[in-house]
Amino acid sequence: MSSTSTSNSNGSSTRIAQRRKASGRRTYSQEGKRPLNSIVDGALVVGGLDVAQHITEQTIMGTQSFFVLLSSLLLLIISAQTSSAQLTRGFYRNTCPNVERLVRSAVVQKFQQTFVTAPATLRLFFHDCFVRGCDASILLASPNNKAEKDHPDDISLAGDGFDTVAKAKAAVDSDPQCRNKVSCADILALATRDVINLVGGPFYEVELGRRDGRISTIASVQRRLPHPDFNLDQLNSMFSYNGLSQTDMIALSGAHTIGFSHCKHISKRIYNFSPRNSIDPTLDLQYAFQLRQACPLRVDPSIAINMDPITPQKFDNQYFKNLQQGMGLFTSDQVLATDERSRGTVNLFASNEQAFNNAFVEAITKLGRIGVKTGREGDIRFDCFRRLSRSQHSAGYSFFLTTFGEELLERPLSFSHKLISARESSVVIAAPDEIELLSFSTLQVQEFGNSLLEGHWILTTGDGAQPSSTGTCMHHAV
Numbered sequence: 043m044s045s046t047s048t049s050n051s052n053g054s055s056t057r058i059a060q061r062r063k064a065s066g067r068r069t070y071s072q073e074g075k076r077p078l079n080s081i082v083d084g085a086l087v088v089g090g091l092d093v094a095q096h097i098t099e100q101t102i103m104g105t106q107s108f109f110v111l112l113s114s115l116l117l118l119i120i121s122a123q124t125s126s127a128q129l130t131r132g133f134y135r136n137t138c139p140n141v142e143r144l145v146r147s148a149v150v151q152k153f154q155q156t157f158v159t160a161p162a163t164l165r166l167f168f169h170d171c172f173v174r175g176c177d178a179s180i181l182l183a184s185p186n187n188k189a190e191k192d193h194p195d196d197i198s199l200a201g202d203g204f205d206t207v208a209k210a211k212a213a214v215d216s217d218p219q220c221r222n223k224v225s226c227a228d229i230l231a232l233a234t235r236d237v238i239n240l241v242g243g244p245f246y247e248v249e250l251g252r253r254d255g256r257i258s259t260i261a262s263v264q265r266r267l268p269h270p271d272f273n274l275d276q277l278n279s280m281f282s283y284n285g286l287s288q289t290d291m292i293a294l295s296g297a298h299t300i301g302f303s304h305c306k307h308i309s310k311r312i313y314n315f316s317p318r319n320s321i322d323p324t325l326d327l328q329y330a331f332q333l334r335q336a337c338p339l340r341v342d343p344s345i346a347i348n349m350d351p352i353t354p355q356k357f358d359n360q361y362f363k364n365l366q367q368g369m370g371l372f373t374s375d376q377v378l379a380t381d382e383r384s385r386g387t388v389n390l391f392a393s394n395e396q397a398f399n400n401a402f403v404e405a406i407t408k409l410g411r412i413g414v415k416t417g418r419e420g421d422i423r424f425d426c427f428r429r430l431s432r433s434q435h436s437a438g439y440s441f442f443l444t445t446f447g448e449e450l451l452e453r454p455l456s457f458s459h460k461l462i463s464a465r466e467s468s469v470v471i472a473a474p475d476e477i478e479l480l481s482f483s484t485l486q487v488q489e490f491g492n493s494l495l496e497g498h499w500i501l502t503t504g505d506g507a508q509p510s511s512t513g514t515c516m517h518h519a520v
Contacts, residue, residue: 128251128416129249129250129251129252129410129411129414129416130249130250130251131247131248131249131250132250133228133249133250133251134220134223134224134228134250137219137220137223138214138217138219138220138223138224139219140217140219140220141214141220141224141228141232141250142232142248144210144213144214144216144217144220145210145213145214145229145232145233145236146232146236147213148206148209148210148212148213148233149163149206149209149210149233149236149237149240150236150240151209152202152205152206152209153237153240156202157241157355158200158202159202159203159206159237160237160238160240160241160300160301160357161200161237161297161300161301161302162199162200162201162202162203162206162301163202163203163206163207163230163233163234163237164203164234164237164238164297164300164301165199165200165203165297165301166180166199166203166204166207166230166234167230167231167233167234167409167410168294168297168409169190169195169196169199169267170227170230171284171409171410171412171413172266172267172280172284172412173190173262173263173266173267174190174255174257174258174262174413175255175412175413175414175415176227176230176231176252176409176410176411176412176413176414177227177252177253177254177255177413177414177415177420178207178225178226178227178229178230178252178254178255178423178426179254179255179257179258179262180196180199180258181204181207181226181230181258181426181427182255182258182427182428182429183427183428184258184260187260188259188260189258189259189260190258190259190260190262190263191258192260193260193263193264195263195267195269196263196267198304204427206233206237207226207229207230207233207426208426208427210229210232210233211226211229211426214229222422222424223422224422225252225253225254225420225421225422225423226254226422226423226426227252227253227254227255227414227415227420228248228250228251228252229426231248231249231250231252231410232248232250234406235248238357238406241300241355241356241357242356242357242358243357243399243402244399244400244402244403246403246406246407248410249407249410249411251414251416252414252415252416252420253414253415253416253417253419253420253421253422254415254420254421254422254423254426255415255420256420256421256429256430266280267280268280268281268374269374270303270307270308270372270373270374271310271372271373271374272373272374272377273373273374273377273381274377274378274381274383274384277291277374277377278291281294284409284412285408285411285412286405286408286409288383288384288387289387289401289405290401290404290405290408290409291405292378292384292387292388292391292401293391293398293401293402293404293405294402294405294406294409295361295374295375295378296359296361296362296391296398296402297357297402298349298350298361298371298372298375299349299350299353299356299357299358299359299360299361300349300350300354300355300356300357301348301349301354302346302347302348302349302354303346303347303349303371303372304343304344304345304346304347305336305337305341305342305343305344305345305347306343306344307372308333308337308347308371308372309337309343311325311330311333311372311373312325312330312333312334312337313334313339322373322376324368324370324373324376324377324380325368325369325370325376326367326368326369329351329367329368329369332351333347333371347371349361349371349375350364351364351369352364358395359391359392359394359395359398361375362379362388362389362391362392362398363392365378365379365388365392366379366388366389366392
């Protein structure tokens with residue numbers, strides 16, 4: 043590490059002050075624009091708009107001026123906060139442009155090893171989103187087996203789903219430009235889209251920008267996931283709680299066209315349904331006998347059976363055709379066809395595969411928005427199965443730097459860094475070889491779960507030469 047830049051930091055303050063007087067200080071985001079909320083030369087900038095300038099340009103007179111200014115300011119802040127909380131397509135366009143190719147390559151390789159990759163990954167995504175939102179909290183391990191994945195409702199999640207995420211994460215981080223910049227939650231969302239497509243389902247654009255959750259508890263799973271014996275009211279209530287309609291619920295149930303379950307979940311339906319009927323009367327009798335052959339009494343309850351007995355390895359609308367014939371594996375499947383409130387949608391999807399595909403894409407997109415963490419919420423885990431350590435909370439971010447005045451760099455300079463120390467006038471970082479030290483003539487550090495850094499910067503190369511450039515920076519968590 044060179045010490046030259048630290049000593050030059052205070053000496054550059056005068057030059058910086060002079061340049062600030064000549065040209066206004068600007069703060070830019072990763073796109074080279076200014077969509078970030080910040081204080082620039084004492085003025086509030088919201089969404090890249092100088093609020094004071096915006097208000098001044100309006101004709102404001104008399105006693106109404108204060109109220110107009112206040113309402114305009116609130117509107118701008120609310121608008122900026124709302125837009126920042128939304129997922130977007132192409133979120134990693136500048137930070138990791140190859141993310142979708144990298145994830146898909148890993149998913150294809152894993153799928154070629156075992157078909158279970160597809161249903162396991164899809165089910166993992168659903169279970170993650172319905173508990174604490176789509177934040178990859180389902181992946182976190184607990185030393186005392188008290189995490190989400192340890193709950194009885196999650197214990198049957200196939201290991202191939204977790205392995206798919208691990209391999210996709212490794213593939214993404216193998217690209218230096220992408221390392222520790224893509225959340226595990228987004229990787230799981232992308233992998234889910236890819237496995238659906240690999241087994242014949244629709245390809246759709248995935249909204250991105252999720253952050254990884256920090257909390258995963260076994261208690262949080264309780265009463266958050268649908269059970270095989272749910273009736274329509276129970277299904278609608280649970281899905282409605284997550285902002286999903288009955289049509290969304292039926293479309294997502296169509297994911298049962300691939301995958302498998304276990305004998306313990308259906309034994310009551312085929313052996314001891316009620317005192318009057320040993321077999322559930324809504325179940326096709328021939329299908330019930332086939333299930334008895336696959337799941338005889340006293341069989342290992344972990345024995346797997348296909349959810350769709352006709353085309354178990356193809357994502358299609360056969361599931362709905364099965365329901366019409368009384369061949370829904372779970373009570374919660376068959377009720378969709380027996381209850382007149384949902385029967386029409388089942389019949390539509392059974393007769394029109396494109397209608398099912400369209401509804402499924404809409405539903406899984408809405409599913410992927412449940413409880414997402416964005417912006418400064420959550421983390422980007424280095425290891426998808428472990429929480430970030432305290433020291434890692436100050437690592438893995440990017441600075442986006444611009445020069446003073448109108449003349450900007452060709453593109454914002456960004457690099458991942460690890461904060462080593464922060465003093466009143468300098469910040470020492472671990473960075474790529476060509477950049478040894480980033481020093482600030484002014485520095486503010488605030489805690490928002492992670493460090494937020496804003497101020498002037500002086501860039502010094504590894505040879506200890508004079509500062510090669512100066513400007514302003516805004517910390518941007520990625």
